[in-house]
Amino acid sequence: MPRKSMVILTEAMFYVLMALQKNEMCGTDIADAIDAVTDGRVPMGPATLYTILAKFEKEKYIKETNVEGRKRTYAITDRGREAFDAELVRLNRCIQDAKRAEEGQI
Amino acid sequence: MNRTYVPGKTYYRLPPCPAYDIAKTESWLSDLAEEGLFLAKDGFFAGVATFEGREPAHVKYRLEAIQKIDGFFSNAGLEPDEEQLELSEKYSWEYVAKRKDFFIYRSLDPDARELNTDPEVHALTLNAVKKRQREAVCTAVFLLLLYPILITRGCVLLMTIALGTWCASLGFLWGVLTLVDEIVAFVYLKKTQKCLQSEGHYRFAPDWRKHARSYFLRKAMKNAVAVLLPFD
Numbered sequence: 419m420p421r422k423s424m425v426i427l428t429e430a431m432f433y434v435l436m437a438l439q440k441n442e443m444c445g446t447d448i449a450d451a452i453d454a455v456t457d458g459r460v461p462m463g464p465a466t467l468y469t470i471l472a473k474f475e476k477e478k479y480i481k482e483t484n485v486e487g488r489k490r491t492y493a494i495t496d497r498g499r500e501a502f503d504a505e506l507v508r509l510n511r512c513i514q515d516a517k518r519a520e521e522g523q524i
Numbered sequence: 525m526n527r528t529y530v531p532g533k534t535y536y537r538l539p540p541c542p543a544y545d546i547a548k549t550e551s552w553l554s555d556l557a558e559e560g561l562f563l564a565k566d567g568f569f570a571g572v573a574t575f576e577g578r579e580p581a582h583v584k585y586r587l588e589a590i591q592k593i594d595g596f597f598s599n600a601g602l603e604p605d606e607e608q609l610e611l612s613e614k615y616s617w618e619y620v621a622k623r624k625d626f627f628i629y630r631s632l633d634p635d636a637r638e639l640n641t642d643p644e645v646h647a648l649t650l651n652a653v654k655k656r657q658r659e660a661v662c663t664a665v666f667l668l669l670l671y672p673i674l675i676t677r678g679c680v681l682l683m684t685i686a687l688g689t690w691c692a693s694l695g696f697l698w699g700v701l702t703l704v705d706e707i708v709a710f711v712y713l714k715k716t717q718k719c720l721q722s723e724g725h726y727r728f729a730p731d732w733r734k735h736a737r738s739y740f741l742r743k744a745m746k747n748a749v750a751v752l753l754p755f756d
Contacts, residue, residue: 464614466642
């Protein structure tokens with residue numbers, strides 16, 4: 419059954435929010451940052467990236483802070499930070515559950 | 525059939541599938557590129573595709589759903605976003621043309637990063653196209669079913685008699701074909717989206733040759749009816 423979009427973030431969505439945690443960035447910089455952080459493990463296609471940015475802007479997870487020619491800069495909002503933190507907690511819980519299962523605790 | 529195409533010369537082809545059939549359109553364009561026909565810049569017009577003869581090559585074509593098509597005086601939906609274009613070019617993708625609700629990109633690099641790397645996000649892009657198609661279905665239902673009943677005040681049979689058998693029959697046939705096309709398009713888009721969400725790809729039935737003949741026949745019939753109708 420497909421997950422509802424925005425309730426649980428996909429990996430690509432998670433990394434976009436992660437990239438914007440510290441600095442404002444434009445689309446190209448976000449793609450480069452994700453490549454660097456994941457060492458190429460999470461390839462960010464241009465269509466995927468700009469779909470996520472449009473969706474996040476609509477959901478008010480990010481906001482456009484500057485437009486210079488064709489370049490648009492985005493910053494994460496408080497709502498975006500909350501979504502990121504919630505996803506981080508969920509992922510950490512998954513890891514803890516996996517470790518407990520591995521150790522035979524469950 | 526190994527036909528040689530002259531480099532630099534222009535060729536015309538009719539697409540063998542509807543615009544919403546992403547997998548078949550991509551497959552068709554790639555197959556033609558392997559024969560030496562490359563889709564020309566802005567190469568779709570009035571249902572005909574324009575190609576340039578080039579050296580045969582393995583080319584990837586990808587269709588990208590247009591998110592926003594604004595009103596008549598707006599540029600939204602005419603060209604892809606410039607920043608997205610720039611990033612696409614960085615990953616070896618060239619924007620080529622637009623066909624109905626989709627932008628068409630191509631890459632000559634077999635290792636080029638895909639335009640869509642997240643199937644769930646890719647499925648989201650089809651929401652906008654699905655929405656427009658749903659509106660098209662509703663419009664077709666209204667214009668072809670409800671409107672005739674409204675303007676004739678329920679006396680559709682009397683209107684049919686007044687128009688004459690041929691005119692009414694042709695009109696009815698055209699209406700049915702149009703309505704069926706719109707509904708099939710909506711259902712197909714929904715199926716594509718579901719496939720992306722559940723299986724991570726949309727490439728079911730990409731063999732464009734399979735139903736090409738029936739597609740051409742249906743299109744020819746619909747166009748013939750549309751041409752004959754005013755003369756009846």
